Amino acid sequence: MAIELEYNKEHVINAVKQNIRFLNLVIILIISTLILVNTKFLTSLLDYIPINSVITLLIVLSGLMVGIIFMIKKISYTAMNKLMEYSDKIDALLITKQTEITERKIAEERLMKAHDELEYRVEERTVELSKTVEIMEEQISERKRAEETIQLQLSRINVLHSIETAINASLDLNFTLEHLISQVINQLGVDAATILLLRQETLILDYVVSKGFRSNALKYTRLKLGESNAGQAAKERRIVSIPDLRQQSEGFERSKLFVNEGFVSYFAVPLIAKGQLLGVIELFHRKPLSSDLEWLDFLKTIANQAANAVDNAILFDRLQQINFKLMLAYDTTIEGWSHALDMRDRETEGHSQRVTEMTITIAKAFGIEDSKLVHMQRGALLHDIGKMGVPDSILLKPGPLTYDEWIIMKRHPEYALSMLSKIDYLEPAIDIPYYHHEKWDGTGYPKGLKCKEIPLAARIFAVVDVWIRPALSFRVAG
Ligand SMILES: [Fe+2]
Ligand SMILES: [Fe+2]
Numbered sequence: 001m002a003i004e005l006e007y008n009k010e011h012v013i014n015a016v017k018q019n020i021r022f023l024n025l026v027i028i029l030i031i032s033t034l035i036l037v038n039t040k041f042l043t044s045l046l047d048y049i050p051i052n053s054v055i056t057l058l059i060v061l062s063g064l065m066v067g068i069i070f071m072i073k074k075i076s077y078t079a080m081n082k083l084m085e086y087s088d089k090i091d092a093l094l095i096t097k098q099t100e101i102t103e104r105k106i107a108e109e110r111l112m113k114a115h116d117e118l119e120y121r122v123e124e125r126t127v128e129l130s131k132t133v134e135i136m137e138e139q140i141s142e143r144k145r146a147e148e149t150i151q152l153q154l155s156r157i158n159v160l161h162s163i164e165t166a167i168n169a170s171l172d173l174n175f176t177l178e179h180l181i182s183q184v185i186n187q188l189g190v191d192a193a194t195i196l197l198l199r200q201e202t203l204i205l206d207y208v209v210s211k212g213f214r215s216n217a218l219k220y221t222r223l224k225l226g227e228s229n230a231g232q233a234a235k236e237r238r239i240v241s242i243p244d245l246r247q248q249s250e251g252f253e254r255s256k257l258f259v260n261e262g263f264v265s266y267f268a269v270p271l272i273a274k275g276q277l278l279g280v281i282e283l284f285h286r287k288p289l290s291s292d293l294e295w296l297d298f299l300k301t302i303a304n305q306a307a308n309a310v311d312n313a314i315l316f317d318r319l320q321q322i323n324f325k326l327m328l329a330y331d332t333t334i335e336g337w338s339h340a341l342d343m344r345d346r347e348t349e350g351h352s353q354r355v356t357e358m359t360i361t362i363a364k365a366f367g368i369e370d371s372k373l374v375h376m377q378r379g380a381l382l383h384d385i386g387k388m389g390v391p392d393s394i395l396l397k398p399g400p401l402t403y404d405e406w407i408i409m410k411r412h413p414e415y416a417l418s419m420l421s422k423i424d425y426l427e428p429a430i431d432i433p434y435y436h437h438e439k440w441d442g443t444g445y446p447k448g449l450k451c452k453e454i455p456l457a458a459r460i461f462a463v464v465d466v467w468i469r470p471a472l473s474f475r476v477a478g
Helices: 002-046 051-169 173-188 228-236 256-261 293-344 351-365 370-381 385-389 403-409 412-420 431-435 456-467
Strands: 192-199 204-211 222-224 240-242 265-273 276-285
Touching: 002 051, 051 173, 051 293, 173 192, 173 204, 173 276, 173 293, 192 228, 204 228, 204 276, 222 228, 228 240, 228 265, 228 276, 265 293, 276 293, 293 351, 293 370, 293 385, 351 370, 351 456, 370 431, 370 456, 385 412, 412 431, 431 456
Parallel strands: none
Antiparallel strands: 192 204, 192 276, 204 222, 240 265, 265 276
């Protein structure tokens, strides 16, 4: 651009110089023409003016002409210089503008570059952000999965707690196992389940409870150890898993209805508590089952709980049987004592037994609860047990008792209290032996209670004891 400007400037200068030369030539021509035109005038002028004056005039004129030319030339050069000056200024201006344009271009280029860089960075940042968003989404998904896992685990803990509560709340084994099997189906996501218990006497696995079956397919299951899949799980004490029952021709021959159930997946888990095999829990699903480690752990935990429930129920059953036998032994003993007391007191044969039966009949009519009736029964049978502390000389005296003897005789309720209150099992039966000689009007003994101060059991018994006392009895009701 600078070269181009320089070239244009040179071009202008040359053009101005040519014009000046041309102007000089024109002026000379004009002057020459004027001279030529006025030669005649000058010639005629010589007639009037001496030659020297003419020459002088010519010289003056020539000088004038030269001066004019010089002036014109000067003016031209001045104009040219001015022009050059303006041209320089224009050049400078142009250069400035050119510089500005160049700078602007550079700025634009920088701007473009910056724009490109910015665009690149924006793109790069966008990619980074996308990656960050993807990572965050993945983290959110992971967190959601973790939350779902936690929720699942919490739910399973609740289930285990619920099963434990059911086990603790009820010792009815069937109820507990029904509750457990419902939870197993819900929490492990299987279609059906069944529990077989091992009968220790016969070593046979018997069906106990099931849920989710369309038919009675496995309701009559009785398996020997090692027989079928459940028997195998029990015998080998390990989980038996069959991913696709359709591929297995054996295992459920025990039920013709089983095929119609359409089960695909199967698990059999032995129920073992304190090292003892108690049964097997079987799980069935009508689709392939994806069982991860966590699922299997939960299955094992449930199986442990089921085993504990069975163990508790068996222990409770044994305890109940022992308790029943113990109660029977106690009651037989009490009846024996009662009979012995009757005999010692020379009561009519079976007196205590009869008053007891009538007392219980009336107590039932009063609506007294069964749990209290058993204590009333024992109390009635032992109502005169305190007489064990009365000497035979008084108890068996044929005639009337003296005052002192009577005082001793009237102590027998207190002897009863002293004897029975030391025996936990008989302490709740104390009301009849201790209060059976109290009277409604407060004239009885040992405490002189009256009306409803006297325990109801003692009131009922006292009425019965007097009512059925043999007419020949010579003393007050025993
Ligand atoms: Fe008595
Ligand atoms: Fe009696």
